[in-house]
Amino acid sequence: MNTETLMNTEPQYTLSVLTEDRAGLLNNITLIFSRRKINLSSLNVSSTEVPGISRFTIVAECTRDRADKVCAQIRKLVDVAGAFVYEDHEIYYQEIALYKIPTDAVLNGQNLENIVRNNGARILCVEAHHIVIEKTGHKEETHALYEILEPFGLLEFVRSGRVAVSKSLRRTEAYIKELEESNSNVLSIKNY
């Protein structure tokens, strides 16, 4: 997949899923997308500030209606504590990209320092053969730098999945605590 295909035009929604830390759950969650043939443009799994609770951050390309239905089916999984759908304006989100370029290409008179500074990136390492640049940002931003660096002859490019935190006032710990004390699942089905 080249990065052009990543610049999709389908609407995107970010799902944030809080789960028990359980092997196999990744499969369980992705099956719910794949059975509806929904493409995921990124998926990230990480621990949270609550021990034993993981967070899946998933970016799906589909309509709002389908995102909501998928989210409800994810919530239904026994080991899922909560699942929420967000539009981009409801979250703070970032991705990280790494660019590996040949050192000699840079030595040929190009002003790498300026490029890095102007793009809010940083140089991760400089080796005899290659230089690695790191940039954090939205996809458009990491893609813009990709286009600038491409003429240097990129050796390798990689971009992480999106990570996001919501703009809501929710605290994960308080949410899980409430769940633990709750008698019904109204809480887990409420959208924060």
Add this chain to the structure above:
Amino acid sequence: MNISKLTTDPAQNASRPAERISGAEAVIRCLLREEVTTIFGYPGGAIMPVYDALHGYLDRLNHVLVCHEQGAVHAAQGYARVSNGVGVCLATSGPGATNLITGIADAMLDSTALVCITGQVGSGLLGTDAFQEIDMIGISMPVTKWNYQVTRAEEIPFALARAFYIARTGRPGPVLIDITKDAQFAEFDFAYAPCTRIRSYLPYPQLDPARVDEAAALIASAKKPMMLVGQGVILSDAQEELISFAEKSGIPMACTLLGLSAVPADHPLYVGYLGMHGNYGPNVKTNECDLLIAVGMRFDDRVTGDLSRYAKQAKVIHIEIDPAEIDKNVKADVPLISDAKAALTALSAKVHAGAYPDWLAEFHACDAIEEEKVTRKDLAPDTPLVKMAEVIHLLSEITEGSAVVVSDVGQHQMAVSRYYAFRAKRHNVTSGGLGTMGFALPAAMGASLGQSKLPSVAVIGDGGFQMTIQELGTICRYNLDVKIMVLNNSFLGMVRQWQQLFFEKRYSFTEMQNPDFGLIAQGYGIPFLRVAQRSDLAATMHDFISRKGPVLLEVVVEKEENVFPMVATGASVSEIRLE
């Protein structure tokens, strides 16, 4: 997952000192602690330790040896459906386990509580393509409510306690526990505490009282309300609450395929069966009512027909325990996310006494049309051979609507749904969501063991019968009280009907070449009856029903009859065809 945090708290079990037993024996002990009395299964290498342990508990646990694992899982389903309990089955790894999949998928779609226990190769062999190793967790994931692989004996009480809790609570469903052979052999200190809570799984949503008021207001202003009753009513044991709500509010009730038997067929407010081959009135009136109250049903496409032309004029109240069903197919104006019993009780208290005589009369007018165009021809036909409808109608009369009827999939299933006048809850057992041919024979075995009072009548087509015919061996071995009725039209009738209606009568591979069912019955030592003439039907049917123990009745029916009414695929419910 960190098991040590989740396993039973030893302090809670202070009264029961831990005992050192094998994982295999622990499986049996867990089943006994969950009050399981009957299990269905088939042995093999990777489950042998459990079978060995079972041998010491035969006085307490009834194990039914089936002839094929698909038989075990369908039997467990039949057992669960009639008893409202949890069906349990046991199978070995690899092919034994994969043979369960159809039944597990069926239970998933029809919300049936099952605990399926499969053996697995030793944990050291996992992932190596070892003999009879299959990734059962991966395979069963999309068709189970929950699954878990046990690789250490210590996990067994935790896994089984959770399995039973998850299978039977909330919207019920199948759970699979895969246990490696080394975990079955290993010894550990056994202690059991049932699971009562999982923080990420809270199965009983609390009814929102504000929503109940909104629903009551919608009901108060409705002129033409109707209720769509699904299996949720049966699963939450809310038949009485449903009837009292209906009788107070005066709202007519229609049933989905799995909802049949939730409402006695002779109830004055019962207006019939919904869906593709349902009754004329409830289908047509769905698109004329001003309020739909869906109770424990999920607006399956076999009920709704073309969604874009489904009940657009009506407000919708959706009573449903599974939040993921709300707005999935039909948008709810007022969702009542709740167990059906709680919601109906709350709603009953808020509604005014009402009656809709004119509206009910509209249903009856439809019934008269259906009677003339369909039912009369079905029940008093001039065909040389009997029709399925006649047979089922007679069965219904002779058993007074109180047999447990387990139907397979096809035209005969629709004949049961239309013509068996169910009188009591949990008497209708059929494969709805998955439409699994071969379901009825093994499910009827389970149904006969899940309740002992009533005969279980399996109604099957000649096609479906041959899909799980080997279970005659189980019926014979245990002398199960299953009355098997094969409606033989020498066709895969339902498919043939579609070929006739939509594929210009090209009968591509739907004509059957059947064996001599009498010889087959004889081979299994099962009494056999056969009817080929209308004049013999009544006497033979009486004989069939009055016998004790298993009996097979073959009824030779019209070869090319069609089931009507019918909502063709893509059509709207109001476009239901009567001929």
